[in-house]
Amino acid sequence: MTVPTVTLNNGVEIPQLGFGVYQIDPADTKDATLAALEVGYRHIDTAEMYGNEKEVGEAVAASGLAREDIFVTSKLNNGFHARDAALKAFDGTLEALGFEYLDLFLIHWPLPKVGDYLETWKAMEEILASGRVKAIGVSNFQQHHLQRLFDEADIVPAVNQIEVHPYLTQDALRAFDAEHGIATEAWSPIAQGKVLDDEAITAIADRLGKSAAQVTLRWHIQRGDIVFPKSVTRSRVEENFALFDFELTDADLTAITALNRDERTGPNPDEFNYIPD
Numbered sequence: 597m598t599v600p601t602v603t604l605n606n607g608v609e610i611p612q613l614g615f616g617v618y619q620i621d622p623a624d625t626k627d628a629t630l631a632a633l634e635v636g637y638r639h640i641d642t643a644e645m646y647g648n649e650k651e652v653g654e655a656v657a658a659s660g661l662a663r664e665d666i667f668v669t670s671k672l673n674n675g676f677h678a679r680d681a682a683l684k685a686f687d688g689t690l691e692a693l694g695f696e697y698l699d700l701f702l703i704h705w706p707l708p709k710v711g712d713y714l715e716t717w718k719a720m721e722e723i724l725a726s727g728r729v730k731a732i733g734v735s736n737f738q739q740h741h742l743q744r745l746f747d748e749a750d751i752v753p754a755v756n757q758i759e760v761h762p763y764l765t766q767d768a769l770r771a772f773d774a775e776h777g778i779a780t781e782a783w784s785p786i787a788q789g790k791v792l793d794d795e796a797i798t799a800i801a802d803r804l805g806k807s808a809a810q811v812t813l814r815w816h817i818q819r820g821d822i823v824f825p826k827s828v829t830r831s832r833v834e835e836n837f838a839l840f841d842f843e844l845t846d847a848d849l850t851a852i853t854a855l856n857r858d859e860r861t862g863p864n865p866d867e868f869n870y871i872p873d
């Protein structure tokens with residue numbers, strides 16, 4: 597099964613399908629990540645906030661695969677929104693993963709009321725210039741956060757990782773990303789399971805002989821977004837990888853997109869200002 601790649605705005609290629617490790621217990625993360633690598637995933641999405649970077653790094657080391665054959669993303673945690681803190685946090689991420697370089701580093705949340713994401717973004721630009729990360733981007737940025745970076749910083753983020761699924765289609769923000777050369781990554785792509793009983797989705801799945809999760813993930817793929825569903829269940833890890841031997845029609849895509857209710861499973865980035873202890 598060949599996973600297509602998306603070319604980011606600095607030429608770096610990222611597999612369009614990856615494996616997310618949010619809410620995987622650190623004790624289970626090495627095995628879960630190794631299972632995903634065995635199935636064929638070559639893109640892992642972690643974060644300092646998830647507490648499992650070390651175990652992702654252990655899985656990469658134990659996999660027998662070359663480091664350059666696996667695309668790894670991590671994210672700057674919310675307590676590090678200032679230049680020196682961000683530089684130090686990136687060193688900590690590389691050390692935890694046991695890597696000499698990272699593929700993609702993101703600002704996890706803009707935290708508009710407590711941090712200065714512009715200063716933080718300038719630190720991300722410094723990290724990119726150091727050569728220890730191949731691309732930098734943001735997560736949970738709204739249009740106005742991105743606009744401030746365009747106005748006051750030098751580098752356009754390579755990606756914007758935002759919540760997207762059939763109940764939150766985010767078409768305005770995805771279009772804005774695309775207009776500015778930013779690839780959209782869709783987090784919680786199956787809304788943590790909430791969309792899987794939807795009749796519009798199960799009807800398409802029944803017709804195609806696929807699961808509701810596969811149909812939903814395929815919808816993302818055909819819309820051009822990058823996805824990394826999470827599962828600790830081997831059969832689901834396999835199921836979520838089997839997306840490239842079928843196609844949705846334009847009518848299927850339209851029917852799924854019409855399910856939008858602007859319903860978030862996670863926080864609103866304009867209001868989320870949480871800093872962990």
Ligand SMILES: NC(=O)c1ccc[n+]([C@@H]2O[C@H](COP(=O)([O-])OP(=O)(O)OC[C@H]3O[C@@H](n4cnc5c(N)ncnc54)[C@H](OP(=O)(O)O)[C@@H]3O)[C@@H](O)[C@H]2O)c1
Nearest residue numbers: 616617618641783784785786787788809825826827828829
């Ligand atoms: N940047 C951010 O702020 C942010 C926020 C949230 C998530 N993310 C990233 O996005 C990734 C994915 O999002 P997510 O983990 O929140 O949610 P998700 O991938 O939409 O859903 C994961 C949930 O769905 C279940 N599941 C997975 N595949 C399934 C299938 N084929 N059939 C039925 N159930 C299935 C999993 O159960 P089991 O594990 O029990 O099998 C788990 O409970 C994360 O791991 C993380 O990398 C980023």
